[in-house]
Amino acid sequence: MKDNKNNESPRTEPVQSATFSNSVNSEIRRAAATGIYDIRGGGAKRKVPHFDDLLFLGASISRYPLEGYREKCETKVILGTRFAKNPLELDIPITIAGMSFGALSGNAKESLGRGATLAGTSTTTGDGGMTEEEREHSSKLVYQYLPSRYGMNPLDLRKADAIEIVVGQGAKPGGGGMLLGQKISDRVAQMRNLPKGIDQRSSCRHPDWTGPDDLEIKILELREITSWKIPIYLKIAGARPYFDTALAVKAGADVVVLDGMQGGTAATQDVFIEHVGLPTLACIREAVRALQDLGVHRDVQLVVSGGIRNGADVAKAIALGADAVSIGTAALIAIGDNDPKWEDEYQKLGTTAGAYDDWHEGRDPAGITTQDPALMSRLDPIEGGRRLSNYLKVLTLEAQTIARACGKNNIHNLEPEDLCAVTMEAAAMARVPLAGTEWWPGKTGEFL
């Protein structure tokens, strides 16, 4: 007699769909419940080919290394040498990216200014204009000229050490800004000339020029107003980096700032962040190619941003042809964003440390992406500045360590020849050989 219990068909383990993962399904349920698309801060969270997919070869017999602790390895960089009378000289090739007062608290902006100043580099304003505190605590301040022109005025423009005309942002190429009403305090509203508490939309395009020919005239106007003294940067999103860089040069930019899709934003639609734009790694060589084709590589400086986290990333971006990098998200983490010490409060917000990205809601436990006085007071700007300065110092030391190991006495002497790739995708994007070969996808002709 058969034992039915023992003869039941064996069951396979439940299988989660790769296409309809738990995360995907949760978003479908959220969308079905609310009818509103998801808005969040930060940059692309999806895995894309990145600097981690590149390795430095270092030195051996064919290359001669420098002593890691003693021999000089220069890190200075001068931005804006093309037309400006007073280019910006930075001690390190790492700058702080534009982030607005409004999106960030006053203490966060002060921390960034203090930290950048201690490290000998620049920080950048954002949508909403320049605050007195920011100017006071930033020895070198880049003034963003954005489509919204919130807070834009010629007095502040002339106080700036450089102007950055923002055309695009890596997190949302083709998209404008968004600051929801929760963060529009009296001061933010006054600076932006808007009613308190309304959702504030920043335009996706500039109001008084439409193409590269117009832009050239706009740059002329800004130079005339500032007497040709300060550099003019042009910030573009990673979209069509070859053509956009070429047009930026044609329009008269001193510096091109190129922001890949891992670059953060204060707030926009999740679908925009994750599905529009190019990974940072895919942008650099195309931008450099444009500069080289026009004969202005190193004369028009290239600043790369979007996912820079450590000194290796800095060194790799520079080896691929950048003159400097810019950090935003990493700088916020350095001063306390997403710190596990606030885990209990992140849990109450339905998230966890490291994943918190509802920066637009203004309830940041770390006191950084908020205008709530009680939360803001949690961030000590002096301590925040010290932490950022330490972090920038580590990035610089790490990049120098790698440069010396490759035999370079100037970090800007790093070059693509110092690199290889560990994936086919990264090899294709960075145009460096797949590790152990002399080949990369798309390479034709003799190996040079």
Place this chain on the structure above:
Amino acid sequence: MQVFDLESNSLRELNATLHEQKSNTNKGKWEVQNPRGRHAIAVGLDTAMDVRVMGSTGYYLGGMNQKAHITVDGSVGPGVAENMMSGTITVEGDASQYAGATGHGGLLVIKGNASSRCGISMKGIDIVVFGDVGHMSAFMAQSGNLVVCGDAGEALGDSLYEARLFVRGSVKSLGADCMEKEMRKEHLDILSKLLKTSGSKAKAEEFRRYGSARKLYNFNIDNAY
């Protein structure tokens, strides 16, 4: 009267010379000859002086002006008085696109017509146009007054914030969240003053007022369609 000829001197020299003038200057009146459509003439001025441009100009005439009084005996290209903070700019002829864009203050008078996007994103400036304005005028306008003595083109005041729009003639269509509003005494007073200051003979009672319906002020998915 100081005379500056752009045929024999550069734009850089003109703007540098005008920037050098201080509030107590005894060179308070300037005539700029031969503008011939050049861009960025008299931009970034920061002193109460009179500048008269004898002919038509290109882009951004009087951009970011503060305190100065600029008159153009001709027409102007795109972006006249962009981001103006204070002072006055008077255009005897027509203006191209984006006249008064993002202006924070002061008065812009256009005695002819203004093209599209007149007063785009204005932030406190007053603009008086004796003739017509083109499409998308006062797009995302935040504050200030736009006075149109003629007709307005399509999508007037699209995505408007708190700017006041006054139109004497027809409006081809209103943009998203723009609506006609009651003309009360305080509006008639503002309008009368602007018309008088700008030299228009139009009567305030002949105008209609338009403003924000304020339905786009807070995010709502239904606004996306």
